[in-house]
Amino acid sequence: MHIQPIRTRPITAQDRDLLAILDEHVPALEEREILAVTSKIVALCQGRAVPMAEADGAQLVQQEADLFLPPGPGRHPVYLTIKGNTLMPGAGVDESNTGGYLVPWPQAPQETANQLRAYLQQRFGRRRVGVLITDSRPLPLRWGVTGFAVAHSGFLALRDYRGRGDLFGRPLRMTQANVADALAAAAVLVMGEGDEQTPLARIRDLPFVTFQERDPTPEELAALTIDPADDLYAPLLTAVPWQRGQGGSR
């Protein structure tokens, strides 16, 4: 696997044309390559940035979250939230690298991923290319943030080992690998979290990825969602009084 970050001009809250940014900065994409795109520049180009002077951060988080838990006394001053099958603080609302704005997740990130993939297929005359929209979050008991997949298109998010058997022919207990999240973790590490100005990355040499020449089907996407009550971590996830947010950005 090889990941190459792409340096761009600064993308700001005034930008509106993500395809033009790709035209400007992505000179080529080969068969079986995936383009990683930070959710930040997708949201900026959608005009989603809210000037901090006008923003009510807590209200914005409640609007964006599917479920939220307000900060409690003696706790870290963050909202814990669940949004788009993702457990994270602050529903993905971000204020870094935005020049005085709060930036929520992109609107309809899955549609954006599909559109970008179709555009790149057409522009470069490729059949099998992927798009991965990334963000980062802190994980329980770990310092620092790790990248994860907000949306993907053109490849299978999971690699299925079911029925395949392990090295000794036994059925595998942990039967799937989360390809999309691992690619996002790697791409975000390479793209950076600071002033690197590299919100795009090309990922190639991916023999373990199953590419698809189409959008993920509704069934494939539904199979990625888990109700907190059905999750392996349900005892933790259902132990707190979540409040229902407005689930923006769908």
Place this chain on the structure above:
Amino acid sequence: MHIQPIRTRPITAQDRDLLAILDEHVPALEEREILAVTSKIVALCQGRAVPMAEADGAQLVQQEADLFLPPGPGRHPVYLTIKGNTLMPGAGVDESNTGGYLVPWPQAPQETANQLRAYLQQRFGRRRVGVLITDSRPLPLRWGVTGFAVAHSGFLALRDYRGRGDLFGRPLRMTQANVADALAAAAVLVMGEGDEQTPLARIRDLPFVTFQERDPTPEELAALTIDPADDLYAPLLTAVPWQRGQGGSR
């Protein structure tokens, strides 16, 4: 960043010499490269495998866990555990790719990472090389497993953006990136979870990694640990009646 898996002969519960395996299968390591090693082969070579016929899985998990929560009625039949700053099911006890054995984490994985790094430095005459011991786990609300770092040596686990400012000079809210976990997620993806027989990987082209010619200091390692009550996710982590395990493998 470039990650290249290394195919090995099958490593079994009868293996005892991890250095000989490295001698056999790692032909070179350049300056500023990191060798990823699955925790599975480290534990196998330590003689940690327990034949499944003799094993009490639940007892083994309780021995291995720092904290554990037994499965409840109507829940997934797994122990949730915390071990080595990691939230995961089953305290890392694994039964895949082991030929009829249960395999817990390696004993003293940090010491092993340090020893392997020192050995590789000496063998290849390098100053700055890293070692990363990896495992994988499911994450809350995500299907499939994702790799993470069990132990690291020869480089900084976190990349610190504090005081650096973002692209627009603002202080960054999320101020550190978890380099070790992201490298592990990427390496585990490339190494695979099934019968690939690639438990090693070389990671190079890492301009964003700070290498060190020494073991992590006790202070650096202590700075990576978080008490569940102090964690960002404390409301979830402290909401269940954890029982104290025996915290094996230290």
